Amino acid sequence: MLDFLTRSSEKQVPLLGVFAIIGCDGTGKTTLTHDLLASLREKGRAERCYMGLVSGEMGDKIKALPFIGVKLEDNLHKKANRALDMEKKLPGLGTALIMYMLSLWRAAQLLRVIRLSRRGVKVIADRYPQVEVPGFHYDGPGLTVHRTDNWLVRKFARQEQKMYEWMAGQKPALVIRLTIDVDTALQRKPDHDIVELRDKISVMPRLTFNGAQLCDIDSTIPYAQVLEAALQAINQAQPTSA
């Protein structure tokens, strides 16, 4: 079904003009991506693309849906959390299907990014998919083969794994990783769970994004300096053609 994705997976060159901003919740990804977009648009064509699932912007969009929004978002978040708990088995086919569809949505976003890059449009991605650490919380695969006896769920998980391997092969030209400490993250996102924040902070340094060019910026410094450092990193990024 996803042959068109795996066929193009041999291509491992970075995507020209694609800049990914990653980091734990509260590092300022959304704030920064909007400002970077405005700055890049002064020089040419540029787009912003949100690549996250369930949390952050997409979570807010789901919450804003009339009548069912808040409940649906809560439900999806719980399901993602449950599936991320490696001690437990996946809760079932319904959840697996939702998670698989969310991953498909993410792959569709990435196809859009690739199209834009080929057209010479600069892209600022808020979050970026990776295959190194499983779990939607880290923008990795949400399903894994080992936690279920259901053959159909296992099939979804295998397909999803392939999808993430393909996505990870689509390296951005530069990954800007925003770092933070748990106290600052909680101060900026007081409604977030401290355990979840701590966990995300510990996972972020392990991600290499398939060997993409990476630049760390401390997000606890004044915001104007973060923006300036990010712009500088983008301007200095190696121009590699796709």
Ligand SMILES: Nc1ncnc2c1ncn2[C@@H]1O[C@H](COP(=O)(O)OP(=O)(O)OP(=O)(O)O)[C@@H](O)[C@H]1O
């Ligand atoms: N360097 C900074 N100094 C002070 N405040 C900041 C800084 N960077 C971001 N903030 C503030 O932190 C809050 C969270 O920022 P933002 O929503 O952009 O984070 P995020 O990384 O997108 O989080 P999420 O992963 O939950 O979407 C905002 O109120 C923003 O103004």
Ligand SMILES: [Mg+2]
């Ligand atoms: Mg955000």
